[in-house]
Amino acid sequence: MSSNTFLGMPTLPVFGHGNLNATEPFPQAAHRELGNEQLRANLGHATHTIRDKRLKVVAELPDWEDMRDAGSAIKNATLANLPALLEQFETNFTARGGIIHWARDANEANQIVTALIRETGETEVVKVKSMATQEIGLNEYLEEQGIAAYETDLAELIVQLDHDKPSHILVPAIHKNRSQVREIFLREMPVVDPNLTDEPARLAEAARTHLRKKFLSAKVAISGANFGLADTGTLTVVESEGNGRMCLTLPETLITVMGIEKLLPRWEDLEVFMQLLPRSSTGERMNPYTSLWTGVTPGDGPQNVHLVMLDNGRTAALADEFGRTALNCIRCSACMNVCPVYERTGGHAYGSTYPGPIGAILSPLMTGIKSEENNSLPYASSLCGACFDACPVKINIPEILVHLRGEDVDSQRAKLKVPSQMDLMMKGAEWAFSSGAHLNLLEKGLPLGKFAAGRDKVIKKLPGLAGGWTQSRDIPAPPSQSFRQWWAKEHQPGAAAIPGNSSAGTTEGEQA
Numbered sequence: 263m264s265s266n267t268f269l270g271m272p273t274l275p276v277f278g279h280g281n282l283n284a285t286e287p288f289p290q291a292a293h294r295e296l297g298n299e300q301l302r303a304n305l306g307h308a309t310h311t312i313r314d315k316r317l318k319v320v321a322e323l324p325d326w327e328d329m330r331d332a333g334s335a336i337k338n339a340t341l342a343n344l345p346a347l348l349e350q351f352e353t354n355f356t357a358r359g360g361i362i363h364w365a366r367d368a369n370e371a372n373q374i375v376t377a378l379i380r381e382t383g384e385t386e387v388v389k390v391k392s393m394a395t396q397e398i399g400l401n402e403y404l405e406e407q408g409i410a411a412y413e414t415d416l417a418e419l420i421v422q423l424d425h426d427k428p429s430h431i432l433v434p435a436i437h438k439n440r441s442q443v444r445e446i447f448l449r450e451m452p453v454v455d456p457n458l459t460d461e462p463a464r465l466a467e468a469a470r471t472h473l474r475k476k477f478l479s480a481k482v483a484i485s486g487a488n489f490g491l492a493d494t495g496t497l498t499v500v501e502s503e504g505n506g507r508m509c510l511t512l513p514e515t516l517i518t519v520m521g522i523e524k525l526l527p528r529w530e531d532l533e534v535f536m537q538l539l540p541r542s543s544t545g546e547r548m549n550p551y552t553s554l555w556t557g558v559t560p561g562d563g564p565q566n567v568h569l570v571m572l573d574n575g576r577t578a579a580l581a582d583e584f585g586r587t588a589l590n591c592i593r594c595s596a597c598m599n600v601c602p603v604y605e606r607t608g609g610h611a612y613g614s615t616y617p618g619p620i621g622a623i624l625s626p627l628m629t630g631i632k633s634e635e636n637n638s639l640p641y642a643s644s645l646c647g648a649c650f651d652a653c654p655v656k657i658n659i660p661e662i663l664v665h666l667r668g669e670d671v672d673s674q675r676a677k678l679k680v681p682s683q684m685d686l687m688m689k690g691a692e693w694a695f696s697s698g699a700h701l702n703l704l705e706k707g708l709p710l711g712k713f714a715a716g717r718d719k720v721i722k723k724l725p726g727l728a729g730g731w732t733q734s735r736d737i738p739a740p741p742s743q744s745f746r747q748w749w750a751k752e753h754q755p756g757a758a759a760i761p762g763n764s765s766a767g768t769t770e771g772e773q774a
């Protein structure tokens with residue numbers, strides 16, 4: 263073949279988004295997860311610890327806000343110029359001996375990776391922690407094909423050994439404490455000291471012993487990439503344990519799966535992101551292990567270097583003028599560590615690979631808001647804005663959430679073809695507030711509220727859509743007169759002045 267670029271497998275008939283779709287609506291999943299006290303305790307402790315560390319290191323930099331602006335500007339420019347940058351990256355990557363494959367979706371990416379592993383004749387691979395491969399469900403796919411994929415990141419290893427799913431993009435086992443980890447190791451590791459304690463150093467030692475054999479025997483490694491640099495064709499992996507470095511250098515074949523939005527135009531741009539990322543993610547001043555590789559170096563490191571460039575809904579997200587900045591995400595996880603909803607429900611409630619505030623916008627943008635599994639995600643937020651404040655690339659998550667909610671309402675309305683309860687309520691409100699006479703008429707019904715409330719003067723259950731409000735709280739009985747009615751009475755000729763008026767401010771509603 264004259265070119266080192268393979269254009270995926272364009273004739274594949276099946277398309278799928280992999281693990282981007284939730285299997286149940288968020289409220290249902292969140293309800294279940296909220297009942298897990300251990301999960302809530304672990305999460306509360308872990309998110310608060312990372313959050314405090316982040317605040318401390320961010321406060322050290324006087325130009326932090328300028329850096330956020332720079333990060334945001336670089337990412338926006340990348341998205342605006344993505345097709346040209348992808349071509350530039352491809353030219354530089356292939357010129358240095360790498361081979362690029364383009365995958366339209368999760369199915370295609372999985373099939374490409376499997377075919378590449380089969381070419382090597384291997385049935386075992388080691389993996390660096392990678393969101394993209396989780397997104398496409400690569401481990402599950404490889405297992406079906408008879409290929410064993412071993413996660414080498416400690417937290418990923420814990421989750422994999424427990425046949426569980428990650429619940430945080432940076433700390434995948436955030437929902438487990440160390441005594442749970444000890445139990446998992448004792449149960450699942452083929453060779454382990456039966457006297458293993460739950461001391462972190464002992465647990466790390468057990469994991470190291472377990473993984474070392476895999477590193478030394480593996481001929482194929484699979485990684486993700488944090489950044490791809492268009493002007494040099496370089497890939498970057500940022501990690502904390504050094505396991506990634508072993509995967510990226512020891513095996514003969516290296517297959518990387520990277521989302522097409524992960525490009526940066528220039529090598530110098532790393533200067534900004536290597537400051538933003540560690541401080542925002544782990545609360546560290548610099549990242550412990552940063553690996554950069556450019557194609558193949560004869561006699562040094564992997565000699566077969568492949569890159570699968572993954573779309574899987576990214577071009578759909580890019581086409582959404584309002585929501586496209588979600589693609590600027592550098593997966594630092596700062597937004598989930600400050601999110602009051604995530605802190606209580608944990609990551610599994612979001613269903614998709616991407617949990618928390620960024621997941622609540624990214625998953626529906628990539629799968630389309632019409633996808634029923636993900637259309638409840640934009641509501642998984644109090645819109646407090648903490649995620650926007652924490653985001654190192656200034657993604658306005660609350661604004662995109664509101665935009666997606668609007669799209670969901672429009673799509674539901676189109677499906678129903680008749681006005682929904684919310685439409686009717688809004689129409690009623692429009693009518694009531696459109697004139698004083700309408701409001702007067704409505705207020706005449708206030709005494710009826712007393713009947714609904716009964717003797718204890720609280721309404722415990724409302725019908726229909728309004729019932730959502732009374733599911734977890736009572737409503738005080740409405741006053742027998744409205745403020746407007748009271749005002750009109752008090753200001754009738756001959757009524758006492760307000761401050762001294764004996765009846766002022768004593769409507770039942772106000773007392774309640």
Ligand code: SF4
Pocket residue numbers: 542590591592593594595596597598620649652653654655656657
């Ligand atoms: S949205 Fe922002 S804060 Fe959240 S993970 Fe992405 S870059 Fe980090």
